[in-house]
Amino acid sequence: MREKEYLFNNANKIDEILVKHGMNRSRIVAIMQDIQNEFGYLPEKNLKYISMKLQTPLSQIYSIATFYRAFSLKPRGKHLVTVCLGTACHVRGGARIVESIQKMFDVKPGEKTKDGLLSLETVNCLGACALGPVVVVDGKYHGHITISRLERIVKGILNENKK
Amino acid sequence: MVNITVNSQIISVKEKTYILEAAKKQSIDIPALCWQPGLEPHGACRLCLVEIEKSGRKRMVTSCNYPVEEGLIVRTNTEEVVKTRKIIIELLLARCSTNKKIQELAEKYGVTESRFEKKEEDCILCGLCVRVCREIIGKEAIGFSGRGIYRKVTSPFEQPPQECIGCGSCAFLCPTGAIKIENGLNMRKIAEINCEIPLVFCQYCGRPIAPLRQIEFLKEKTSLPEDIFYTCAECKRKNYARRLIAMSSKR
Ligand code: SF4
Numbered sequence A: 001m002r003e004k005e006y007l008f009n010n011a012n013k014i015d016e017i018l019v020k021h022g023m024n025r026s027r028i029v030a031i032m033q034d035i036q037n038e039f040g041y042l043p044e045k046n047l048k049y050i051s052m053k054l055q056t057p058l059s060q061i062y063s064i065a066t067f068y069r070a071f072s073l074k075p076r077g078k079h080l081v082t083v084c085l086g087t088a089c090h091v092r093g094g095a096r097i098v099e100s101i102q103k104m105f106d107v108k109p110g111e112k113t114k115d116g117l118l119s120l121e122t123v124n125c126l127g128a129c130a131l132g133p134v135v136v137v138d139g140k141y142h143g144h145i146t147i148s149r150l151e152r153i154v155k156g157i158l159n160e161n162k163k
Numbered sequence B: 001m002v003n004i005t006v007n008s009q010i011i012s013v014k015e016k017t018y019i020l021e022a023a024k025k026q027s028i029d030i031p032a033l034c035w036q037p038g039l040e041p042h043g044a045c046r047l048c049l050v051e052i053e054k055s056g057r058k059r060m061v062t063s064c065n066y067p068v069e070e071g072l073i074v075r076t077n078t079e080e081v082v083k084t085r086k087i088i089i090e091l092l093l094a095r096c097s098t099n100k101k102i103q104e105l106a107e108k109y110g111v112t113e114s115r116f117e118k119k120e121e122d123c124i125l126c127g128l129c130v131r132v133c134r135e136i137i138g139k140e141a142i143g144f145s146g147r148g149i150y151r152k153v154t155s156p157f158e159q160p161p162q163e164c165i166g167c168g169s170c171a172f173l174c175p176t177g178a179i180k181i182e183n184g185l186n187m188r189k190i191a192e193i194n195c196e197i198p199l200v201f202c203q204y205c206g207r208p209i210a211p212l213r214q215i216e217f218l219k220e221k222t223s224l225p226e227d228i229f230y231t232c233a234e235c236k237r238k239n240y241a242r243r244l245i246a247m248s249s250k251r
């Protein structure tokens, strides 16, 4: 029963998103972005639903969902740290940042912490190379980041949760 | 019609054809793995590259998706082309170091060793399977997933593809044999795309005919009598012969 209710509510939300984009299949990426923002990931059943509604092959939607790093097919943690590993950021220490976050918070790239609060992801260039190394924390870009500053930022948002 | 020069031979071809097609008509050999007549060109394998010259300027393009134009000069075998092609083959050979078809290709074009790190893939990501399913069958059951080194051909969510009718066109066109069809006792399996569909058997002799969904698909597309779909080719022939004999003995 619960499950059904959830499905139903979820579909309502998706319909809202679809209508907002005029049921236009050429706006598929924008629609998927909205779903990603709404749920923190792209639930499989929602993708199947929009495939049906927009009469767009599921194979196309799945291709898009797995192509862009901004999409995730698994639920992400409550907070998201995305470290850029593009060429420019890489030479300025991107990999070391990933390593230290991994150690500090016990989370592997592409996964989330056991308490589900923090996801760590990597991306290959955010288009802000001049600001490298770049890290995005919950949608906010931090340029010329240092490990200690990032630690403070991440600890800050995690502490807010505890309060 | 437009006139182009291919390897110093002037030929006249229909507008909007691609260089590769024009060259093939002249029996000029250009290797091409991701091209098939009847499908949109994709330019993925890069094997078909040739040198073109336009108003005195030379450059290399993939011939499968470069449309001909008046006065275009094409060279398919310059030193530069041969050298670059060999590098591409070397890369393919590194990726598919154990694949028969790629080994044969390498041998044909004189590549014996690859300097790159060896892998044991079969798929070269040419996309023929994906395109035939989309453009000819109209199902688009499979596609690419991931990106860069993670790119591969698969079904959505790596689950049995709902749209797949099990026709096997993908396996038929695959240039490397990466997709294989397995007809079991009751099921057709295409493991690479997670497809598993029950087979339909001949109503007379019990031999497998085709996957159930393919038969349903054909029924929809045609308006042939039911009987035809449940009779194998051999029994159709026998039935026909029997009817002919019956008819002629009545006379
Ligand atoms: S499976 Fe075969 S046909 Fe499909 S992309 Fe790979 S090599 Fe090409």
Ligand code: FES
Binding pocket: A084, A085, A086, A087, A088, A089, A090, A124, A125, A126, A127, A128, A129, A130, A132, A134
């Ligand atoms: S490499 Fe990091 S933003 Fe471009």
Ligand code: FES
Binding pocket: B031, B032, B033, B034, B035, B042, B043, B044, B045, B046, B047, B048, B049, B062, B063, B064, B065
């Ligand atoms: S045949 Fe032209 S790129 Fe593959």
